[in-house]
Amino acid sequence: MVKMKENDSVVEKRNVRLVHGDSRKLLRGFPDCYFDAIITDPPYGIGFEDYDSSAEVFFELEEEFFRVLKKGGWFVFWWSTKKIPDIAKIKKFAYRWMLIAEIKGATGKSIAGDRTYASIFVFSKGDAKVKARFADMLPAVELPQMNGRKIKQGDFKPTYVQGCLLSMFAGKNGKVLDPFAGFGSLLLSALLTGTGKEVWGVEIDEARFEVAKKILEHERIPGAIPDMLNGLMEKATIGLFGGSE
Numbered sequence: 001m002v003k004m005k006e007n008d009s010v011v012e013k014r015n016v017r018l019v020h021g022d023s024r025k026l027l028r029g030f031p032d033c034y035f036d037a038i039i040t041d042p043p044y045g046i047g048f049e050d051y052d053s054s055a056e057v058f059f060e061l062e063e064e065f066f067r068v069l070k071k072g073g074w075f076v077f078w079w080s081t082k083k084i085p086d087i088a089k090i091k092k093f094a095y096r097w098m099l100i101a102e103i104k105g106a107t108g109k110s111i112a113g114d115r116t117y118a119s120i121f122v123f124s125k126g127d128a129k130v131k132a133r134f135a136d137m138l139p140a141v142e143l144p145q146m147n148g149r150k151i152k153q154g155d156f157k158p159t160y161v162q163g164c165l166l167s168m169f170a171g172k173n174g175k176v177l178d179p180f181a182g183f184g185s186l187l188l189s190a191l192l193t194g195t196g197k198e199v200w201g202v203e204i205d206e207a208r209f210e211v212a213k214k215i216l217e218h219e220r221i222p223g224a225i226p227d228m229l230n231g232l233m234e235k236a237t238i239g240l241f242g243g244s245e
């Protein structure tokens with residue numbers, strides 16, 4: 001297990017580590033080829049929130065992502081299909097596929113009308129094999145329940161889908177990095193499903209880090225994750241996540 005410097009602010013809980021800081025600095029503390037998967041949701045560069053004026057940090061970090069990822073590792077990220085021209089700038093990783101999170105109820109507008117899906121791009125470092133197989137369209141079951149709450153829907157990704165990504169690209173024993181952890185949906189999913197041996201998140205914004213810390217402490221967004229989802233996650237852990245490696 002990598003140790004962070006004493007002055008770094010870290011939340012540790014079972015298989016999860018959340019660090020407050022800048023990925024551009026903190027990733028230097030990880031050895032080469034440490035992670036089995038990077039699963040993330042970068043700044044969109046659309047002015048969605050204060051932090052979101054530019055997506056350059058994502059491209060700036062490509063070399064570093066490549067260094068810390070194992071050969072045969074997965075580089076998976078949520079991003080709008082609108083960003084495809086920018087995504088084409090990725091040089092080191094091989095493009096493999098696109099997954100869809102199917103959203104019941106629209107989350108925004110597209111040029112066609114309402115937007116009812118979110119895209120997840122899948123790249124790899126050389127040849128790579130999935131740890132578990134799923135359909136490439138995944139239901140974002142809990143999203144509508146988060147409407148109108150403090151945490152913006154576009155940011156906090158559906159934990160059920162995040163759990164499927166962990167299962168597919170990292171498995172029970174995988175080491176995973178989310179360099180743009182935000183409110184911590186990937187880390188929460190890692191706790192709820194027990195998927196991933198070490199799942200690291202880095203978040204630069206102090207306020208977001210503090211909210212993520214609370215979410216991880218309670219293992220839910222207080223009041224926002226319905227019982228139905230908790231039931232589903234349990235089923236997923238047994239039925240989909242168990243024994244698939």
Ligand SMILES: C[S@@+](CC[C@H](N)C(=O)[O-])C[C@H]1O[C@@H](n2cnc3c(N)ncnc32)[C@H](O)[C@@H]1O
Nearest residue numbers: 022023041155156157180182183184185204205
């Ligand atoms: C789209 S949000 C991620 C949301 C996340 N999926 C969730 O569950 O809430 C992107 C996050 O990247 C963070 N960020 C931007 N630059 C960063 C950097 N250099 N290091 C670490 N985090 C950064 C932003 O503060 C923001 O919270």
